[in-house]
Amino acid sequence: MADDAVGRAVAVLGPRARRDVPLGPLTTYRLGGPAAVLVDADALADLRAVAAAVAASGLPTLVVGRGSNLLVADEGFAGIAVVMGAGLADVAVEGTVVRAGGAASLPVVARRTAAAGLTGFEWAVGVPGSIGGAVRMNAGGHGSDMAASLRSIRVVDLAAGEDGAVPATLPASGLALGFRSSAVRPTQVVVEAELALAVGDRTAAEAEISEIVRWRRANQPGGANAGSVFVNPPGDSAGRLVDEAGAKGLRIGSAEVSPKHANFIQCDPGGRAADVHALMLEVARRVADRSGTWLRPETRLVGLDWPEGP
Known part of the structure; x- marks a missing residue:
């Protein structure tokens, strides 16, 4: 059924559609699997075509933007990803x-x-x-x-x-x-x-x-990251809470909490989104254990879940 939906979307989009395009290179984390369909939108007509494809296929959509706040699952995105171009x-x-x-x-x-x-x-x-x-x-x-x-x-x-x-x-x-x-x-x-x-x-x-x-x-650190990982709780700093929980420098697989700023997670070249996600969860649990605060991601998770509490 998923292949049928993709086929219907591609039929509507025509040459605008590209299939199985890796999303990692389009994000600052440089992580994540492919989009089933990707469209470069340089004009309103391109967005109208995407809307028609969504109506025909029922596929979900993802607006990539500059990818500076996205963590895409290693399995990718089973829908239509839209990249806004210079025309917009x-x-x-x-x-x-x-x-x-x-x-x-x-x-x-x-x-x-x-x-x-x-x-x-x-x-x-x-x-x-x-x-x-x-x-x-x-x-x-x-x-x-x-x-x-x-x-x-x-x-x-x-x-x-x-x-x-x-x-x-x-x-x-x-x-x-x-x-x-x-x-x-x-x-x-x-x-x-x-x-x-x-x-x-x-x-x-x-x-x-x-x-x-x-x-x-x-x-703030350089390298492959997506900026602040967690939203600051009211009247507090997520970075301070992560630091106090002893999670600065914590590593899981290819992902590490930045030793320079505790609210940043960096990933090694060729790393895995699953490692970043697992590290986010572990950091949030440690903060909750110490302070009682369950942190909310500022990073937008694509194909990855976030629980309501520890």
Whole structure:
């Protein structure tokens, strides 16, 4: 039945579809098996085609974005993965209003807005994700987040069928933006975000960007990782809890809790997503045993489960 569903999707997508494409190289962890079907979406027409394929096949969808927050199972993803292309990455600055495509890189938008003499988005230079992914998780850092400047978004719902997959504008006030969370559904693709920034000083904004980059290099590890693994509990730090639980430097197979920052997990070249997942679970259990707090993943798990408690 799964092969039949894939066949129906491919029949609808035609040359847009690629089968059994490894997802690991599309993520910063560089881990994970293949997508049954992968589509490079450079225009709204591509997303409408995906919506038609979903209606015809019933397959699940995964919007990959820049892959900076994904841990994909070694078995892969048995659905349609969508990679947003350059056609959906335009950035336009009009006064203090910025319109950025869902595929636009956060560091690029940060540098573009600083160069335009705007302030309020410098924090994003240190987040290696896309605008669309940043909206979905209300990404943030250095004292700010997407909610601070987001005015509205345009989304396409891949579950709405080809006729219904037209851009809808949603105000930021209706997105329930919380700490690393939002009401944007998994089937909704953010194709554009409108930001409201403030007039600033270009020199000061670019100096702040340089300082953020310096701080990140000094305090966070490089290598294959997906940034912060766990969401900070209210009023606390996940990294502090992991450190206090004695899990900094803990290793399972090819995965290790970073000795440099306890809320990062790094993986060896050629490693396994299963090792990262097992290490996440072991760290969460140790933290729960010590503090009573069950940590919630900030990393988006694809094909991997997360229990509600220890």
